[in-house]
Amino acid sequence: MANLDLPVIPQHVAIIMDGNGRWAKQRGLPRTIGHNKGVEAVREAVKAAGETGVKFLTLFAFSSENWSRPESEIEDLLGLLRRFIRRDLADLHRENIRIRIIGEREKLRSDILPLLLEAEETTRGNTAMTLVIAFNYGARDEITRAVGRLARDVQAGLLKPEDINSDAIGSRLDTAGIPDPDLIIRTSGEERLSNFLLWQAAYSELVFLPCYWPDFDRQQFEEALRIYAARDRRFGGLSSATTAVVG
Numbered sequence: 001m002a003n004l005d006l007p008v009i010p011q012h013v014a015i016i017m018d019g020n021g022r023w024a025k026q027r028g029l030p031r032t033i034g035h036n037k038g039v040e041a042v043r044e045a046v047k048a049a050g051e052t053g054v055k056f057l058t059l060f061a062f063s064s065e066n067w068s069r070p071e072s073e074i075e076d077l078l079g080l081l082r083r084f085i086r087r088d089l090a091d092l093h094r095e096n097i098r099i100r101i102i103g104e105r106e107k108l109r110s111d112i113l114p115l116l117l118e119a120e121e122t123t124r125g126n127t128a129m130t131l132v133i134a135f136n137y138g139a140r141d142e143i144t145r146a147v148g149r150l151a152r153d154v155q156a157g158l159l160k161p162e163d164i165n166s167d168a169i170g171s172r173l174d175t176a177g178i179p180d181p182d183l184i185i186r187t188s189g190e191e192r193l194s195n196f197l198l199w200q201a202a203y204s205e206l207v208f209l210p211c212y213w214p215d216f217d218r219q220q221f222e223e224a225l226r227i228y229a230a231r232d233r234r235f236g237g238l239s240s241a242t243t244a245v246v247g
């Protein structure tokens, strides 16, 4: 375990891995090389999270909007994810890491869905850390599907409209059972959430790092944890410094 000496470590870190294309462009390389390097950064992130004591790591691997990219790039990204699961699943399992997949899976292709299900099934009992892979994920789509489930449950008489509260919604999201992210990191200098965990991000600390995703490493991860540790989380209340003075 790394000795970071921070007063607080986030329980759940979520990452928008952005900038693979720009990293490649900067070097005159095809975008696919950027995505390849991005997978190495994924491995670094998983290792760093485990070693710093983070219990949940969520990675935005493929958004429901990414299908609008050129066919060849979609194939590259799907191929990388398939290879990542085939090659790294045994290692992740050995490291006692549980894998959860969030996102719409109904209409997923037969060359990817069984792999995702196998990854979840194989690692179901693991307890060291949970790696949540957001694939074919969009927060509005996730919330829309949850609202549909709520409506069906009300219609079936399983739930009264007056019993609808944030827990009733949260338990029908893909992230049911996963605590909200304490820290959301986005690389590449862009400062937006891009339809990522919109419900769950209500009180998340957001940290935007200038580096492109392929350059993300242990040092960058620790930098984000340091920024997080220096923040004063208030959840709509008063700051701990204020309450300490006021009593």
Ligand code: FPP
Pocket (backbone or CB within 6 Å): 017, 018, 019, 020, 021, 022, 023, 035, 038, 039, 042, 059, 060, 061, 062, 066, 077, 080, 081, 084, 133, 213
């Ligand atoms: C953003 O870069 C990155 C993605 C759309 C995909 C991230 C995917 C990986 C790192 C590989 C597969 C994932 C796993 C979990 C193994 P961009 O292409 O949007 O970059 P740009 O904004 O510079 O064009």
